[in-house]
Structure formats: structure tokens, C-alpha cells
Amino acid sequence: MQNSTVHPYIPNTVPSVIEEMLAVTGATSIEDFYEDIPQSLRVKGLLNLPEPFLAEAELEEHVTGLLNKNRSTREVISFLGAGVYNHYVPSVVDEVINRSEFLTAYAGEPYEDHGRFQALFEYTSMMGELLNMDVVNVPTYDGMQATATALAMAGRITGRSKIIVASDTNPDLVSKVTDYVRSHTELVFVPSANGLVDTAVLAAQLDADTAAVWIQTPSFHGVLETSGQVIADLAHGAGALLVVGTDPIAYGSLTPPADWGADIVCGEIQSLGIHQWFGGGRGGFIAVHDDPKFVMEMPSRLFGLASTSVEGEYGFGDVAWDRTSFAVREEGKEWVGTAAALWGIAAGVYLASMGPTGMSDLGNTVLARTAYAQQQLAAVDGVSLRDSAAHFREFVLDLSASGKTAAEAVTALRARHIEPGVVIGEHHLLVCVTERITTAHIDTLVSALTDFLKEK
Amino acid sequence: MALPVSPKPAHRRFHQARWDEPIIFELSTPGERGILVSQAEPAAVEALSGIEDQLASLRRSSAPALPELAQMRVVRHYLRISQENLGADFNVDIGQGTCTMKYSPKVNETIIRTPKLAELHPLQDEASLQGVLEIFWRTEQAIAEISGMHSVSLQTQGGSAAIWANISMIRAFHESNGEGEVRDEVITTIFSHPSNAACAKAAGFKVITLMPDANGYPDIEALRAAVSPRTAALMITNPEDTGIYNDKIREFVQIVHEAGGLAAYDQANANGILGITRASDAGFDLCHFNLHKTFSTPHASGGPGAGASAVSERLAPFLPNPRIEKTDAGFTVNYGGEKSIGKVAPFFGVAPNVVRAYAWIMALGASGLRQVAEIAVLNNNYLLALVRRIPGASAPYATGKHRIEQVRYSWQELFEDTGISSEEIGIRMSDYGMHYWTSHHPYLVPQPFTLEPTESYSKTEIDEYVAVLAQVASEARENPDLVRSAPHNQTVHQIDHDDLDDPERWAITWRAYQRKYFSGADATLAQEPISVG
Known part of the structure; x- marks a missing residue:
């Protein structure tokens, strides 16, 4: 029928x-x-799928009904991070990226799609200012892919096959990178010391086959690396590159890695105006200096400014198209496909809204509340900090002295409408503080944790 | 002038918005603010002062040179440039063949814009995620039924990433059988998406690319010659970019299986065969779908899309982690998976697109999905009949045959007659408010263009598109300079591409442009205040 x-x-x-x-x-x-x-290859009859909701009203009710079973981070106090961050998204960002012109466009030429070329050129340009680097890609899928590609690039650029992982790194990121580079490259891990890169052990690991030293700052544990220049000098002294994975949101107030010697900077842009989306709102950036030896190894699209036949008119186009797999299939650099352009536009609108003062304010607010949260939580009986380094946004609580596990703490605090953090070890809890977490929220966490740890 | 208004002319008098909008940095006024930020409380400031010495070496000495704009100026800038972009909602978007530019239903936008989805964290209490886990699980089930495969992962953010997940699983499968070293070749076809070849190469495989036979079908004899004990997999599209369905596809899979290889089916675009034939029927071990093609999620100016990787039972243990499982107690997340290739992307996948795709499937059901395929194929063959009538256009290969969901056409005859290339035709099409795409590279079909009408466009819209194509072809004969000098009705005029391939001259960011053309020592390239082509 x-x-x-x-x-x-x-x-x-x-x-x-x-x-x-x-x-x-x-x-x-x-x-x-x-x-x-x-x-013989035909489906006989119809597929076995649920009955549809043909009336739009019924469809909306069905799917919304399912979503309403969720409880969002807006309904609790959330200290969850570990790769997805609860930063504020300005309304202007959603207004722009929900425009049909951007939302439903795809791959038009730089004539009828001039707008997306300009929006993405502006995104990469603002990222360039934040990072002090001249070349930034049109976003790849996510920070994990950006990091994997940055390391694969380092292998190709140096012709070497060893990567030294020198920071505490998100295990999911290590899993992705391992899967991606293992045909060409071996990862060697140097344990951190007090959350920071152990430069002595790193120096001993560097050799003539080292393609790159890879550090994360903030690290998986939120530690801000303070020996960047030393690490860069060590890497460069061995003929290796320094690849730095980071979150650009910190660089309104902190010195970007290029200033202390990073060759490739990469990471995730979710913090810049993209909602949490159950972990599914992602974009990956890769930034390099304007050196063709590096640029020509990038697999992503790169949009460049161009002149047109009319004076004073900006045009755009693809830079060095012939390096891509679109142009030359397997002879291109890795591969490229539909990735994360709309999230790139979102991040551009975010940076344009924030401006230098907004980014500086945001960095300071996050630094300050992170410091406050560490100070207050470390004062709770049975709780200590895993390290004494400086942190941005995240840090690790050690509950060993309390006799309680991190999982027990999470269960207990969830009952009080608090998501206290991510369990990363039996007694270790990764706590995240964005600008949406106030000192009052932190005080609530401190009090709830104190109460729980006092329970027998 | 008086009523009645004269009839509309034969072709739309389109002109795209032309705001002549500056680059955002040129709009900056020092001191303006777009948004104010939550400020640290005194107690937090005091805590920070206690660690300021630790931060001393990390503090940025000069602020980043971001633009400074009041909020309404930000809005105005971006809405202006949005108008300079031609979304699929605005045009008869059948010119972007292979990409399945179908309607992205508005109700799905309404559905996803809730904090109950947008503000979920993936590591929340599972009990608070039951709705989204159920939607992921149901979508996996639907994709499994549509493909006939055993298990599905929705983790990847696009089709090429799903291809990567598939090649990574293929690699892990052979390694688990002790054949990782031996099986180092992947076979694909030239009309399969370039990412099949490129992902295989990036994963360490040698790539063998089969060329079509004289009728445009993948060459089965070439496949027989290519397989060997070194064959890891066949990665193939069907129908290929030509819209020709390879009727020997099961034999292709068998030949590879007999050689000990696996077969992966690129179903990025499965729009013409939904509910008609399934990957499992032809014996494939893996396949993938693009939710932003067949399953209607918006293309988002080039992503995020979403990929679905579907595999047979023997490949299921290799799927990316984690997996969503249904238990008596509800939906749960399994992070185990010893043989899993691990993470291909963060967490679970592009949640807004998975929800949109689920809503689309549930708006159609089994009958509706079949209607999608059938009408997409009807539209395509109707379009084919009309395009063939345009002097100078042709549809190479498979003469006299019908096509599935798209066709790769050729303007070779028109080019020989007029010297006007397919690219030039495409730019002129934009003057009428139409998209148009040529082909993936290499251009095996000379002067190619690829049209895919999907199920979303009405007959009269298809007629309009063809009328514009015919108009431009006739302009190419009668007034070739008009076509050659296009665009005329667009946001910008002809772009000079030469600077884009020269490392000395390219400008990938505004700062690089300033440095190369307008600053002291490096300004050797600067000419006039604004360089013009």
C-alpha cells in the first residue's frame, strides 16, 4: 500500500x-x-525495517521521545572532559552555521561557493594568528586524525621512522595514532616526570632514526609543558621535528608552541564554538610554517587567496591541489575527503566573536578556576593532586589515601547530580574545569566529595 | 508598466549576492567586542596568583592579532558571505554527481537542536545516555539490514574515514591469520572513489588499479590477472561513477575470495540500490555508507558527514572500539574488543548526523527506501534521455543500456566543435544558479561531467536543469566568448589560479598574505595596493 x-x-x-x-x-x-x-542478487520483497512514521508530527514525536530519555550536562554539574569540553557556544555561532546556505552546500566552485571559501580562509587565518603560524589546513575530521597525520608527515619529511611520545597522552589518541602510522612508523614512549616531559630520558632516546618528538600540552592530565624550548632544541639537535598536540583555546593567554620551536602544531577545535554533541562535534587542525617542504606533505585542503579579473575583488582557490588524493589518487599525500568544514566555519565565527580580548579573558578564567579547583580539592582529606605542575582546564585527583576508588566516587556523586570527572585509574579521577564551571560549582563538588569520603 | 506581468523568460535571470565583502581582518576596529566572557571570581584570581610564577615562561607577550568586531558586525559579515554560497536548498543540485545531493529534511534540524543531544558528554553515566545509545543502536540495526551485513560501526566522520576503517580492519584480519606480511596488495578500479586507492596506500599496501573494458564495465579478466597470494583485498564501487552496475560483481568477489583476499564494497552512494540489492548478496566482507549521501544528512559545506562501516561476522571482531550493545538492563557501551583496530575517531561518531539519518530512515521505512532508489533511478534515466538530445553531449560506455543512479557524460563532441571545455561549461552554469561538477581525476571520460538527480527533484526541476545545460551548450556554439569569460552573474569574476601553486606567492592565511605582499623585507612581491590579475 x-x-x-x-x-x-x-x-x-x-x-x-x-x-x-x-x-x-x-x-x-x-x-x-x-x-x-x-x-540472484535481488532483495526478495521488502527489507525488514521498523514501520515508518509517515506523518511528520509522529516522526518528530518518536525521535524527540527517544532523545528525551537523555539527561544532558546542562542538568547536572559536569566536570567531564578527556577530549570533549563543555565550553560556552555563542549564539552567533549557531546562527551562522545553521544557515541553509552553509549547512546544505557541498563542493561548489569558488564562484557559486565563494562564501564557504572565504569563511574557511578566515578560519584558517584566525587560527594562524592564535598559533603564530602561516599555514593552517581546512579542518580534517578531528584532533586524532590531525595528530596522526602530523606524525605521518614528520615521517615523510625526515625520511625517518621513529616517533618519541614524551607526554602523558589520551589512550584513545594513542590508539588512533598507532593504527594510522604503524605501517611506516614506530612509537616509543618516554614516561613523564611530575606530569612533565622528562628531558633527560628524552635526550637519551633521540637518535638518527627519530622523525619526531611528539608532546601534548596541555597533556592528557591537563599539564602545561614548561620545557618547550629545551625539547625543541633537543629534537632539532638530533635532526628530528617537534610535533605539538594542543588545544587552541589556551592561546589567548599562553605562548603558542611555534614561539618555542614547534614545527607542526595540531589538535582539536571542538573547544572553539562547537557543542559537545555526545563527542561527535569535531574538527582537526594542522598548522605549519610557510615552507613548501612541510606544506606539500599536507593531505588536507588548503584554501588560498587569489586575484580576480576585477580590481579590489578577492577570489579563492585550492592551494597546491596536485598534492591531494583527489588529484592523483594513491600518489597523493595520504587521503582527503569530506571532513569537517562546517565546524571550521563555526570555529571561525567563534574566534571572530571572541577577538583577542575575549580569548585572553577566557584563558585567564579557565586558568584561575582550574587553580582554584585544584587548591580546594587538594585540601579535602584523602585527596591529593597527581602532580605539582601548572594546569590548564584539567588535572588528576588521587584518591588513594581515602581508601575509596575513583569509580565509587563517581557513582556517589552522580546521585547528587554531579559528574565529578573521568575515571582514568583505580584511584585517579580526571577533573575538567571550563569557564562554565564557577567557584560555586567547584565548592559544591568539594563539599559533596568531602561528604562521600567521610562515609564508611 | 501595468498588469498583467509578462510571462517569465525561458531561463531564470539569476544573480548571486555580491556584497563585495572585505576579509574579516579589514573590518576590525580596535577595542570593539563581539562577546563578553565569564570572569574569574576573586577567590579564583587569588588561586591563580599563587601559581603565576609557574606560568611565567608560558605567558603570551602580545595578544593574537584576531579581528575586533562588535557582535552585530560579526553577524552581518557572516550572513553576507553565507548569501555568497549556493546551498543545496537553493538550487537544482543535480550537477554534483557521485555526491547524492538530496533533500535534508527540516524536521531533522528541529529534532537535533536540543541540549538532550547537543550537550551530551560521551562519558556521562550510561543511564543518562539511554536515548542516544538507542538511536545509535537502532541506526546500526537498520544499516545492517540495508547492507545484509552482520555488524555496524558509526564511528567515522566521513566516507573516506570509513574506507580507512575498512582497510585497517582488512590489515588486522590478515595479520591475525599470520598473513600480514604476505598480503600487501589492494586491487581497486579507476572508477572507484580515489580514497580507496589512497587509503590502501597510506595503510602500507601496494595499489593495483583496474581499467574498464570497452563497454565501461570493470574488466574481469584484468582482475583474474591481478589476484595472487599477495592480494589483501578488492575495494570497489558498484555501480561505479559511470552509473553502470557491474553484473559480474559476485564473480569478482569470488575470484578475490579464492585468492584468499577480502572484498570491500564502497557504498558511499547506495542511493539507486536501497532495498534492491545488498552487499551481503554479492558476498562482500565489508562495506561502508556515507550518511551524508544516501541517508540525507546535510553536506555542511564539506563535512561533517558520517560514515557507517558494515562487516560480515568474521570481520566483526575487528570493528573500531567501543561497541554499543543492547542488554536486558538497557543499552550499554562495550570498550573490550581484543581484536579491534581500536580508535579510528573519537568516541561514537557524528551524533547529530546519526540522529538525522535515523529520522530519515524512520520517515521512509522499507517501502520508502525502495521508493527512494526507484525514483532516483527513474530520474536518472529520464535525465539521461534528455541530456542525450543536447547536441555535443554524450554518455560514453554501455551503449543502449540503462544506468542506475548517475551518469558520467562527455562534452567531447562539443569541445571539438567549439573549443569550450567542460570546466568552462560548469562555470557558465553557475551564472544560471546551477551547480555542475566534472569528474574525479584522472579524466578517463574526455571533457567529463557527472549528473545525479537523486529522488529529491521534481520532473520540472530536472527539465529546468537540462534546459540550462542545453542553453549553455548552444551559447558555446553561438557566442563562445560569453562562456569563456564567465562567470558574469556571480559573486566574483574570473579567478587567476596561478598564485595558488607557487610557494613564493601563495597566501594560505591573511598573515602570510600580509607578510609576502605588504611587509618590509619580505615585501619583494608587493606591487600595487591590491594585486589584480
Whole structure:
């Protein structure tokens, strides 16, 4: 019966139109078009799928009903981070990226799609200011992919095959990078000391086959690396590159890695105006200096400014297209496909809204509240900090002295509408403080944790 | 002038918005603010002062040179440039073949814009995530049924990333059988998406690319010659970019299986065969779908899309971690998976797109999905009949045959007659408010263009698109300079591409542009205040 439904998404389900169109094709039925598909490969009858909700009102109610089973981070106090951050998203950002012109466009030429080229050129340009680097890619999928590619680039640029991982790094990120580079490259891990890079051990590991030293700042544990210049000098002294994974949100107030010698800077842009989306709002950036030895190894799209036949008119286009797999298939650098352009536009609108003062204020607020949270939580009986380094946004609590596990603490505090952090070890809890967490929220956490740890 | 208004002319008198909008840095006024930020409380400031010495070496000495704009100026700038972008909601977007530019239903936008999705953290209490986990699980089930495969992961953010996940699983599978060293070749076809070849190469495989036979079908004899004990996998699209369905696809899979290899089916675009034929029927071990193609999620100016990787039972243990499972107690997340390739992307995947795709499937059901395929194929063959009538256009290969969901056409004859290339036709099409795309590289079909009408456009819209194509082809014969000098009705005029390939001259960011053209010692390239082509 539904076969005769005229569906609002499918205009030519109108029976008389089907007849008219068939007549033009010379076919007697739609079945004729499938003549090349052998009967033995055909689905017999209909797929076994749930009954649809043909009325839009019923569809909306069904899916919204499912989503309403969720409880969002807006309904609790959330100290969850570990790769997804609860930063504020200015309304202007959503207004722009929900515009149909951007939301439903795809791959038009820089004429009819001038707008997305300009928006993305501006995004990469603002990232360049934040990072003090001249070349930034049109976003790849996520920070994990950006990091994996940055390290693969380091291998190609140096012709070497060893990567030294010198910071505490998110295990999911290590998993991704390992999967991505293992055909060409080996990862060697140097344990941190007090949360920071152990430069003595690092120096001993560097050799003539080292392609890159890879550090994360803030690290998985939120530690801000303070020996950047030393690490850069060590890497460069061995003919290796320094690849720095980071979150650009810190660089309104902190010195960007390029200033202390980073060769490739990479990471995730979710913090810059993208909602948490269950971990599914992601974009990856890769930044390098304007050196063709580096630029020509980038797999992503790069948008550049161009002149047009009219004076005073900006045009845009793809820079060095022939390095991509779109142009030359497997002879290109890795591969490129539909990735994260709209999130790049979002991050651009975010940076344009924030400006230098907003980014500086935000960095200071996060630094200050992180410091406050560490100070207050470390004062709780049975709680200590895993290290004494400086932190941005995240830090690790050690509950060993309390006799309670991190998982027990999480369960207990969830009952009080607090998500206290991410369990990363039996007694270790990774706590995240963004600008949406106030000292009052922190005080609530401190009090709830104190109460829980006092329980027998 | 008086009523009645004269009839509309044959072709739309389109002109795209032209705001002549500056680059955002040029709009900056020092001191203006776009948004104010939550300020640290005195107690937090005091805590910070206690560690300021630790931060001393890390403090930025000069502020980043971001633009400074009041909020409404930010809005105005971005809305102006949005108008200079032609979304699929605005045009008859059948010119972007292979990409399945279908309607992205508005109700799905309404559905996803809730904090119950946008403000979920993936590591929240599972009990607070039951709705989203159920939608992921249901979508996986639907994709499993549509593909006939055993298990599905929705982790990847796009089709090429899903191809990467597939090649990574193939690699892990052979390694688990002790054949990782031996099986180092991947076979693909030239009309399969370039990422099949490129991902295989990036994963360490040697790539063998098969060329089509004289009729445009993948060459089965070439495949027989290519397989060997070194074959890790076949990675193939069907129908290929030509819209020709490879009727020997099961034999292709068998040949590879007999050689000990796996077969991966690139179903990024499965729009013409939904509910008609399934990957499992032809014996494939893996396949993937792009939720932003077949399953209607918006293309978002080039992502985020979403990829679905579907595999047979023997490949299921290799899927990315984590997996979502249904238990008596509800939906739960399993981070185990000893043989899993691990993480391909963060967490679970592009949640807003998974929800949109789920809503789209649930708006259609089994009958509706079949209607999607059938009408997409009807539209395509109707379009084919009309394009063939345009002098100078042709549809190479498979003469006299029908096509599935798209066709790679050729303007070779028109080019020989007029010297006007397919690229030039495409730019002129934009003057009428139409998208148009040529082809993936290399251009095996000379002067190519690839059209895919999907199920979303009405007959009259398809007629309009073809009328514009015919108009431009006739302009190419009668007034070639008009076509050659296009665009005329666009946001910008002809772009000079020469600077984009020269490392000395390219400008990938505004700061690089300033440095190369307008600053002291490096300004050797600067000419006039604004360089013009």
C-alpha cells in the first residue's frame, strides 16, 4: 500500500509523473532500469525495517521521545572532559552555521561557493594568528586524525621512522595514532616526570632514526609543558621535528608552541564554538610554517587567496591541489575527503566573536578556576593532586589515601547530580574545569566529595 | 508598466549576492567586542596568583592579532558571505554527481537542536545516555539490514574515514591469520572513489588499479590477472561513477575470495540500490555508507558527514572500539574488543548526523527506501534521455543500456566543435544558479561531467536543469566568448589560479598574505595596493 504513497521527500512519486517520465526513457517499468542486477542478487520483497512514521508530527514525536530519555550536562554539574569540553557556544555561532546556505552546500566552485571559501580562509587565518603560524589546513575530521597525520608527515619529511611520545597522552589518541602510522612508523614512549616531559630520558632516546618528538600540552592530565624550548632544541639537535598536540583555546593567554620551536602544531577545535554533541562535534587542525617542504606533505585542503579579473575583488582557490588524493589518487599525500568544514566555519565565527580580548579573558578564567579547583580539592582529606605542575582546564585527583576508588566516587556523586570527572585509574579521577564551571560549582563538588569520603 | 506581468523568460535571470565583502581582518576596529566572557571570581584570581610564577615562561607577550568586531558586525559579515554560497536548498543540485545531493529534511534540524543531544558528554553515566545509545543502536540495526551485513560501526566522520576503517580492519584480519606480511596488495578500479586507492596506500599496501573494458564495465579478466597470494583485498564501487552496475560483481568477489583476499564494497552512494540489492548478496566482507549521501544528512559545506562501516561476522571482531550493545538492563557501551583496530575517531561518531539519518530512515521505512532508489533511478534515466538530445553531449560506455543512479557524460563532441571545455561549461552554469561538477581525476571520460538527480527533484526541476545545460551548450556554439569569460552573474569574476601553486606567492592565511605582499623585507612581491590579475 505504501508503494503508492506520494512521499514529501520524493516529488516524482506522483503516479502520472512516473508514467510521463517512463515514456521519455522508453522503458516500460522502473524494473527495466535494473536489468543489469542479476535476480540472484535481488532483495526478495521488502527489507525488514521498523514501520515508518509517515506523518511528520509522529516522526518528530518518536525521535524527540527517544532523545528525551537523555539527561544532558546542562542538568547536572559536569566536570567531564578527556577530549570533549563543555565550553560556552555563542549564539552567533549557531546562527551562522545553521544557515541553509552553509549547512546544505557541498563542493561548489569558488564562484557559486565563494562564501564557504572565504569563511574557511578566515578560519584558517584566525587560527594562524592564535598559533603564530602561516599555514593552517581546512579542518580534517578531528584532533586524532590531525595528530596522526602530523606524525605521518614528520615521517615523510625526515625520511625517518621513529616517533618519541614524551607526554602523558589520551589512550584513545594513542590508539588512533598507532593504527594510522604503524605501517611506516614506530612509537616509543618516554614516561613523564611530575606530569612533565622528562628531558633527560628524552635526550637519551633521540637518535638518527627519530622523525619526531611528539608532546601534548596541555597533556592528557591537563599539564602545561614548561620545557618547550629545551625539547625543541633537543629534537632539532638530533635532526628530528617537534610535533605539538594542543588545544587552541589556551592561546589567548599562553605562548603558542611555534614561539618555542614547534614545527607542526595540531589538535582539536571542538573547544572553539562547537557543542559537545555526545563527542561527535569535531574538527582537526594542522598548522605549519610557510615552507613548501612541510606544506606539500599536507593531505588536507588548503584554501588560498587569489586575484580576480576585477580590481579590489578577492577570489579563492585550492592551494597546491596536485598534492591531494583527489588529484592523483594513491600518489597523493595520504587521503582527503569530506571532513569537517562546517565546524571550521563555526570555529571561525567563534574566534571572530571572541577577538583577542575575549580569548585572553577566557584563558585567564579557565586558568584561575582550574587553580582554584585544584587548591580546594587538594585540601579535602584523602585527596591529593597527581602532580605539582601548572594546569590548564584539567588535572588528576588521587584518591588513594581515602581508601575509596575513583569509580565509587563517581557513582556517589552522580546521585547528587554531579559528574565529578573521568575515571582514568583505580584511584585517579580526571577533573575538567571550563569557564562554565564557577567557584560555586567547584565548592559544591568539594563539599559533596568531602561528604562521600567521610562515609564508611 | 501595468498588469498583467509578462510571462517569465525561458531561463531564470539569476544573480548571486555580491556584497563585495572585505576579509574579516579589514573590518576590525580596535577595542570593539563581539562577546563578553565569564570572569574569574576573586577567590579564583587569588588561586591563580599563587601559581603565576609557574606560568611565567608560558605567558603570551602580545595578544593574537584576531579581528575586533562588535557582535552585530560579526553577524552581518557572516550572513553576507553565507548569501555568497549556493546551498543545496537553493538550487537544482543535480550537477554534483557521485555526491547524492538530496533533500535534508527540516524536521531533522528541529529534532537535533536540543541540549538532550547537543550537550551530551560521551562519558556521562550510561543511564543518562539511554536515548542516544538507542538511536545509535537502532541506526546500526537498520544499516545492517540495508547492507545484509552482520555488524555496524558509526564511528567515522566521513566516507573516506570509513574506507580507512575498512582497510585497517582488512590489515588486522590478515595479520591475525599470520598473513600480514604476505598480503600487501589492494586491487581497486579507476572508477572507484580515489580514497580507496589512497587509503590502501597510506595503510602500507601496494595499489593495483583496474581499467574498464570497452563497454565501461570493470574488466574481469584484468582482475583474474591481478589476484595472487599477495592480494589483501578488492575495494570497489558498484555501480561505479559511470552509473553502470557491474553484473559480474559476485564473480569478482569470488575470484578475490579464492585468492584468499577480502572484498570491500564502497557504498558511499547506495542511493539507486536501497532495498534492491545488498552487499551481503554479492558476498562482500565489508562495506561502508556515507550518511551524508544516501541517508540525507546535510553536506555542511564539506563535512561533517558520517560514515557507517558494515562487516560480515568474521570481520566483526575487528570493528573500531567501543561497541554499543543492547542488554536486558538497557543499552550499554562495550570498550573490550581484543581484536579491534581500536580508535579510528573519537568516541561514537557524528551524533547529530546519526540522529538525522535515523529520522530519515524512520520517515521512509522499507517501502520508502525502495521508493527512494526507484525514483532516483527513474530520474536518472529520464535525465539521461534528455541530456542525450543536447547536441555535443554524450554518455560514453554501455551503449543502449540503462544506468542506475548517475551518469558520467562527455562534452567531447562539443569541445571539438567549439573549443569550450567542460570546466568552462560548469562555470557558465553557475551564472544560471546551477551547480555542475566534472569528474574525479584522472579524466578517463574526455571533457567529463557527472549528473545525479537523486529522488529529491521534481520532473520540472530536472527539465529546468537540462534546459540550462542545453542553453549553455548552444551559447558555446553561438557566442563562445560569453562562456569563456564567465562567470558574469556571480559573486566574483574570473579567478587567476596561478598564485595558488607557487610557494613564493601563495597566501594560505591573511598573515602570510600580509607578510609576502605588504611587509618590509619580505615585501619583494608587493606591487600595487591590491594585486589584480
